[in-house]
Each structure stands twice: as structure tokens, then as C-alpha cells.
Amino acid sequence: MGETTVTTLEGREEAVPQPVAAGTRPGLLSRLRAPRRPRLWFEILLIAVSYWTYSLIRNAVPEQKAEALRNADWIWRVENDLGIAVEQSVNHAVNSVTWLIVGMNYYYATLHFVVTLGVLVWLYRSHPGRYAATRMVLFATTGVALVGYYLYPLAPPRLMNGGDFIDTVLVHQTWGSMASGDLKNMSNQYAAMPSMHIGWSLWCGLTIFALASVPWVKVLGLLYPAATLVVIVATANHFWLDAVGGMICLAFGFTVARLWYGALPYRLPQLVPPVKQPRPRPQPASRR
Helix, strand or coil, X not given: CEEEEEECCCCCEEEEEECCCCCCCCCHHHHHHCCCCCCHHHHHHHHHHHHXXXXXXXXXXXXXXXXXXXXXXXXXXXXHHHCCCXXXXXXXXXXXXXXXXXXXXXXXXXXXXXHHHHHHHHHHHHCHHHHHHHHHHHHHHHHHHHHHHHHCCECCHHHCCCCCCCCHHHHHCCCCCCCCHHHHHHCCCCECCCCHHHHHHHHHHHHHHHHCCCHHHHHHHHHHHHHHHHHHHHCCCCCHHHHHHHHHHHHHHHHHHHHHXXXXXXXXXXXXXXXXXXXXXXXCCCCC
């Protein structure tokens, strides 16, 4: 459909959709932007390929150890100057409660993926008209984060020289993040900025809060990124400012989706499930 501007009786100008001439198909750009029901096979393939590409690129970024450690020292000095350098106190305090820090280690290692995939599945099933735009936010957020890993290598607090941070995965010998223990060689050790634990969890939280219909589920959505922030600091995997970097990346993701679709993902129209027409019952043969 096209649009034309008309003047109402009250003197306001409004855009009114106009029907497209018969036999005319909308342009490719319009079709790509239109809310549509996603194809399951395509989404599974897209997510699998995208995560494989993300892991490949992230881990292929040169591990510039010396520069990453210098950047960590600079971040730590800035936070001290700002009066927000409490990561070490949080790390030591939570580490003294064994059951709590062990739980946080598993939280850090698993929920990052489980909750994000769960929200994607929920969007696909319950909000198909908003799925593509909301997924674009996540993908754009992750894409710009890769640029951050390349341009600004950063050591996490637990790897700082003389930082006196506790690597909670090693101390408690839990199966934790791929950045510690036996799996550390499979992941870039110096890609702490920005924090995608915050970028992804905040995406999940905002999506749940905006689209869930049950009040207590909305509250859980907001609590999830807040809990994630405590976890990434308590386990000494990130500074506070890494979380700020993740938030900036998410803002970029929303901007990309807003420019492409012309509206925030949560404001796009919901698709109405197709109504199945009942099959006509066979009429009994008439008797003569």
C-alpha cells in the first residue's frame, strides 16, 4: 500500500494508506520490512550460523595480553576516581559464601545462553509479528560488540596483575565459563569489553517486560539483568564499565531496528493467527 495525506474536518493532516493497483507487487524493501510470520527452519539455521560466526570471530581476535592488561589497569583507575570501584569487595564478600558463589558460577556459565534462546522461542511462538525486529536488535548488538573486542582488548578483573581478585571458578573448581579452567584455551581471555552477558540479559529483560501479559513475569524480566550484573562482578569476570559498554551496544541494536522498521520492535503490529475454515460437511444424498 502507498500513502496519501488528507485534511480532516478538524483541520489535521493525516496519512491514509492507499491500495496498490491490481497486479502490482510491493517493492523488495517493503516486503523485507513488513511484519511476517518467521519460518522455523530458517530461524534455526540463522541462529546456529550466527552464533558459530560470533564465536569464531570473537575467539579469532588477537589476544593482545599486554594491551589488555594496560586497559584493565586504566579502567580500574577510572573507577577508583569515580568512586565506583567496589568490584573487589563484592568479589571477596560473595566468595566467602560457598553455596552462593558456586550458584553464581553456574548462572554465569549457563543462563546467558538458556534464557536468551528461551526468549527467542517465546517470541517466535507468541509474538511472530515482532520476532524479526526484536531478533535484529539482538544480532546488531552482538555484531557491534565484536568490533569492541577487536578495538579494545580488556582483561577481566580476575586476570589483572596484582588486582587481588579471586577467580571463583578455579577456587571452587566448578564447571564455569569458558574463560577459566580447562576450557580457557577455547575462548578469548581478553574480550571483556563490552559485556554481552549484560547486553543479552538486558535485551531479554526489556523484551519480557514489554511483551509479557502477566505482571510477575514482567518483574522477573527486569530482575534478570540486575541479577546478571551482580553475577558478572561477583565472579570477577567484568568491571562495572564493561556493563555500560554492553548497554551502549544494546542501544545501538535498538537504533538499527528502529531505522529499519520505522518503529521500536515492541510497537510493531501483532500478527493475528490465521483462522482455520471448517471443512464443509458432505450433504446426504436426497431421497426421491
